[in-house]
Amino acid sequence: MEVEAARCECCGFTEECTPRYIAAVREEYMGRWVCGLCAEAVGDEIRRAGAGEATITTAEAFDRHVAFARSAAPRAGGAAAEDDLVAAVARLLRRCLDSPPASPAAPPPPPQGRKVAAGSGCPGGGDDD
Secondary structure, X not given: OOOEEEEOOOOOOEEEEOHHHHHHHHHHOOOOOOOHHHXXXXXXHHHHHHHHOOOOOHHHHHHHHHHHHHHOOOOXXXXXXHHHHHHHHHHHHHHHHHXXXXXXXXXXXXXXXXXXXXXXXXXXXXXXX
């Protein structure tokens, strides 16, 4: 399958996509290529505007999102969008790996140094020997 790199005109993120998919996205967004995250944000702009004010076009929603994306926190040291994404995912993974959430269904682990006694329902334990 043939793939090409496409760069988002909102956030600068680059994705590898098929030429057919790139063409479909460009057709929907007035010749511009938009990544999936920014496409969702443009859709949210349209839904949000429809809830309060007059309905806006895709072009107006796109322009609003571009203005928001460019006014967002300035990039420290001129880092690229891909670097920011990688750093954010790395922070998320470190946080998840450092402190995994406890499952509400899992029993707490036994205290260190104490043995757990096997009951009658356990193989090799209890009264049914």
